[in-house]
């Protein structure tokens with residue numbers, strides 16, 4: 657869904673959940689968090705979606721989880737969801753260059769080989785790939801040295817407003833788990849150079865999510881860097897999953913007509929989070 661549809665959803669969520677803005681993007685859009693609060697001082701699970709622009713089906717997915725009330729019966733911990741971490745990129749992807757302030761349009765069209773079709777765009781509105789911009793072995797796998805539709809790591813770690821906002825909020829709350837939704841391929845990633853008990857703990861949690869979704873676990877630890885998962889694992893030592901939703905046979909951006917099919921594989925999220933909560937609390941793993 658686009659930013660406008662998301663804002664309409666938020667009006668509904670405000671009646672039931674705590675909705676707060678975590679800060680603004682370069683193009684003055686808000687990055688919102690929706691929280692199902694079970695109690696003050698309880699641990700929190702983070703779900704982050706809409707990081708890569710063309711993967712906006714992930715925003716629909718976490719919104720459907722909220723619409724279906726999947727978190728409402730959880731009492732042991734809070735669940736905080738950031739459904740659209742990259743609203744500028746998503747607006748560019750869904751609405752084209754006219755969605756951006758006039759002074760950036762020439763630059764963005766230049767990056768996009770002068771094509772008006774931004775439907776495959778992954779980066780934020782400034783051509784930084786947010787999921788390469790986190791402080792985790794930053795810049796060791798550089799897809800691009802200049803702003804691009806994907807793979808530009810940024811000028812320095814957390815140089816993008818979206819990255820900084822997400823990293824600051826995560827450092828402040830210190831969730832017991834983070835899950836980042838991307839598309840596509842029906843895969844789960846969990847490792848980033850963690851060892852021993854941390855590795856064992858995170859593997860156990862990943863295996864649980866793999867069993868409940870039917871997705872495959874992947875281990876490309878040497879090919880990623882600067883991702884949100886990477887940052888959570890290496891800098892904060894918390895379990896973090898990247899979940900790639902949607903069959904690999906689907907084309908980017910995945911159409912909303914596949915939402916129900918994708919959602920069906922994620923409807924046990926509350927049970928999976930409870931499992932992760934218990935594992936994360938088990939001191940023998942850390």
Ligand SMILES: [Zn+2]
Nearest residue numbers: 708711838839
């Ligand atoms: Zn992605």
